Amino acid sequence: MTWKTPSALKWLIVKHSRLQGALATLEREAQELQEKLDAQRVKIAGVKSKLAAVEQTLELHEIKVDVNDIAPVVPHANAAAYKYGEMTRRIYGALRTGDDWMQTARVIELATGVTLENTEADSYIQIRRMFRSRLRGLYANGKVERKLQCGSRDGSQNQSLWRLPRT
Incomplete structure (x- = not known):
């Protein structure tokens, strides 16, 4: 049973x-x-x-x-995002892939694969700030060229365009 x-x-x-x-x-x-x-x-x-x-x-x-x-x-509480010189190498590699002027967002995408669509907005803003700061430093040292692209009629902000110097 x-x-x-x-x-x-x-x-x-x-x-x-x-x-x-x-x-x-x-x-x-x-x-x-x-x-x-x-x-x-x-x-x-x-x-x-x-x-x-x-x-x-x-x-x-x-x-x-x-x-x-x-x-x-x-x-410092936050560790460095890249080893010493790694960001610069990535920027140079990204700029070598293109023959023409590139926007900062395109440089970041080629260097890291990160876009605004595939990452959180706060993280992307921080990454963009790091890359722009490094690009401005490279520009000040004459390692890259910069061209300011003025905003269009739709009210978008000014964009910096970057490329390696022509030799």
């Missing part, structure tokens, strides 16, 4: 099973976060000991400096 499990009991069993799984996941995440927190505390202790050593050294100097008067300098 077989027994049929009542629906209310089955619901409780399934609910218990899902809650056990959720609890296991949360405990695992909590353990990972605790390990990160412990590692961060070790780093904090190391920096504090180095700071104390520097403060002791400052006290030994002939010229007395009050350490409370020294303002803290916060390090």
Whole structure:
């Protein structure tokens, strides 16, 4: 003879099973976060000991400096998007592919594959700002040529056009 499990009991069993799984996941995440927190505390202790050593050294100097008067300098939180020189190499590669003047958006697309349509607007604005800044620096050093394309009648903004210098 077989027994049929009542629906209310089955619901409780399934609910218990899902809650056990959720609890296991949360405990695992909590353990990972605790390990990160412990590692961060070790780093904090190391920096504090180095700071104390520097403060002791400052006290030994002939010229007395009050350490409370020294303002803290916060390090950069964001890592560089490209290795040193990589953006310039990409810009040169993009400009070599075209024989004529290119807009900044086209240079970015050829250099990275990023367009306004395939990325978030905020990210694209940041990437565009980095590339325009580098292009302006290259222009100031005479490495690229720049031509200002005035806005059209529809009210669009001015665009810079870029190309490698003709030799």
